Amino acid sequence: MTAADGAPAGRGRGRRPGGPDTRGQILAAARHSFAGKGFGATTIRAVAADAGVDPALVHHYFGSKDDLFLAALEIPVDPRRLVPQVFEAGLDGAGERLLRLFLSVWEDPHARLPLLALVRSSLGREGDESLLRQGILRMILEPIRSALPTDEADHRMQLVISQMSGLVVTRYLLVLEPLASMPREDLVAWVAPTLQRYLDAPLPRERGVASSAGPGASG
Amino acid sequence: MTAADGAPAGRGRGRRPGGPDTRGQILAAARHSFAGKGFGATTIRAVAADAGVDPALVHHYFGSKDDLFLAALEIPVDPRRLVPQVFEAGLDGAGERLLRLFLSVWEDPHARLPLLALVRSSLGREGDESLLRQGILRMILEPIRSALPTDEADHRMQLVISQMSGLVVTRYLLVLEPLASMPREDLVAWVAPTLQRYLDAPLPRERGVASSAGPGASG
């Protein structure tokens, strides 16, 4: 939203005589570093070097390192608007629609870098100050939960999140092959049923009373 | 297995007199910090303060910060021995057995802290130097893969990993409630069928050729 693009992508080498999109260059470099190394391991100096400018310029444009981080987090999608649409048509097929939304967002480079920056940085630290907790997670969790009918909404929602966050880790963060390169349709075919089951499958058993395995698991 | 155990667990113990378990104190504090804050955010000084000793002592016992980290990673289980056992009895019910093994390891405090340290620190950095990649992941991935019959072993294995790593993130790293407190049996009832499906369900479709959704997903 700020100045994510407008620059011809990539990091142009050489010196820009007048005053081109220096701010955009810095922001792009910052996103790249935050996404790849997290907040702590990212240095203003490295960002500046990567953008081909002086470290002081970074402060000049963005203020503190925290401000730069926040600027780099501008995400071009709003989960609070998109997620409810998934459930508008009912619970039937919602697993697949949710997964498709999830994939379309993460496959978009403009969205992936800020998201990676957020995830990578948040996973590095513990506790309640986590941005991931208060930010995106709430923006995604709440819409899903409010769309679920049963009193088991919390469990179902978080099971869905567990599978999706697992995809984030393996496919986008660790880039495990061949899963990272698996075509979208294949992934949908494999994983959508899982999400759908978490969303609307009957409870395996009254929770808290079973002392042996639930019936859902064979053997 | 340097000196991971031998000490009577908890960090409150130890004789004070001549040569108490100072080394153990330091190691426990280090594990705690690495598990909670990752490698970068952990400082020798903080570890020393937490253990109630001088920073120089840390270096005296463990050398560099890297050495301390490696010492803190001693994990009291060996996946290369345990995972194959899961598949010895055949693929039937392997999903549940694998999940139970996974849970029993992560619910053990002696194992959870080093594992968290490893995961948290590895997720903070990108690229091939990741310890998670070369270490535990390989130790777990390989045994699973070698136990699978089909030529789709890679995909199946990584889908399994995606769900399990999602549990790591939501249950043990972010500690999302109520999932983090969900009884083990409930979790097995919910998630084991997912793993089992990834392990032995027929292929949703020949991969790479489908241009619309696979049959596994409704809608």
Added chain:
DNA sequence: GTCTATAGACGGATAGAC
């Protein structure tokens, strides 16, 4: 607008006294 110079803080690591 862009860069030089530097202040100020923090953390890893070492030498050596007790």
Added chain:
DNA sequence: GTCTATCCGTCTATAGAC
């Protein structure tokens, strides 16, 4: 074996020259 004192490096951030 344990602690004091200190060196050295890196980083954020600012002030000010061109």
